[in-house]
Structures are given as C-alpha cells and as structure tokens.
Amino acid sequence: MTSPNPSYKPSEGKREEFRKYLEKNGVMDALTRVLVHLYEEVDKPEDALEYIRDRLSIISGLETNKQLQLRLSDAETRIRELEAQLHGGVDQGEEQPDATMSAGGSQSELPVGEQLEDAVQDEQVINIEPVVVEVPSQDVKGADSGQSQETPQ
Numbered sequence: 001m002t003s004p005n006p007s008y009k010p011s012e013g014k015r016e017e018f019r020k021y022l023e024k025n026g027v028m029d030a031l032t033r034v035l036v037h038l039y040e041e042v043d044k045p046e047d048a049l050e051y052i053r054d055r056l057s058i059i060s061g062l063e064t065n066k067q068l069q070l071r072l073s074d075a076e077t078r079i080r081e082l083e084a085q086l087h088g089g090v091d092q093g094e095e096q097p098d099a100t101m102s103a104g105g106s107q108s109e110l111p112v113g114e115q116l117e118d119a120v121q122d123e124q125v126i127n128i129e130p131v132v133v134e135v136p137s138q139d140v141k142g143a144d145s146g147q148s149q150e151t152p153q
Contacts, residue, residue, distance in 0.1 A: 030060070031056075033059065037055055038052065038055075054066070
C-alpha cells in the first residue's frame with residue numbers, strides 16, 4: 001500500500017468539512033463502535049481488518065463474506081441435487097413413454113377426461129383427435145327443405 005504524501009497537509013477548512021461529511025453519513029459512529037468492540041474483545045482476532053470488515057457488514061445490515069460463502073456453498077449443493085433429479089427424471093421418462101399416450105400417438109385406455117387431468121397435473125401436452133359424428137344426410141335435407149320423408153313399412 002502506498003502512503004499518502006507526508007508533506008501534504010489539507011487546510012483546516014477541508015479537514016473540518018470532511019469530518020462533518022463522515023459524521024453526517026454515520027461513518028464516524030460506525031467506526032467508533034467497531035473499534036470499541038475490537039478493543040473490548042478478550043481474545044483478539046488474528047486478522048483485525050477482517051474483524052472490522054465483518055463488524056461493519058453486520059452494522060450496515062450486509063452479509064459477511066463468510067455468510068455469503070456459506071450461502072453460495074448451500075446453493076451449489078442444491079443445484080447439484082436438482083440437476084441429479086432432473087437427469088434422473090429425464091432418464092426415467094425416456095425409458096417409459098407418456099402415461100397418457102401410447103407410442104404411436106393414439107389415445108391410451110384412460111378416458112379422455114382422465115387423460116386431460118393427468119396431462120394438466122404432469123404439465124404435459126397431449127393431442128386429442130376430434131371425433132366426427134356423421135348424421136344421415138336424408139334427415140337433414142328433408143327437415144331443411146320442408147319435404148316429408150316417407151318411411152317404408
């Protein structure tokens with residue numbers, strides 16, 4: 001670390017202005033509290049600078065470096081667990097075709113309503129083919145044209 005120019009002496013006005021700035025923003029109070037805590041410590045920490053950093057983090061409501069490292073480690077562990085579940089789930093899904101559809105894409109033996117409920121719960125997309133019901137054209141034409149149809153007896 002380089003030391004400031006020892007021959008430089010700020011004017012008394014600038015020094016007072018800077019002190020007021022530090023007091024206004026709570027810096028003097030925070031540093032005083034941290035230094036008092038360090039002074040009162042029975043077992044002095046090996047790294048005083050780390051102690052001051054951690055205490056300032058606590059005072060300002062920030063997480064300490066150790067806390068952040070712990071959270072990062074927990075998050076990385078959770079990511080590995082989720083990736084293992086994801087890869088395990090994908091492998092299982094490849095071995096078994098969709099439960100709601102057969103391999104050929106036709107509907108399985110489940111009723112359509114149950115297939116839809118299962119698909120919604122599993123967040124799967126299924127294709128349901130429309131059912132076409134044919135109505136005899138004679139009845140429709142006869143009703144529309146007003147002509148009476150004779151029924152053979």
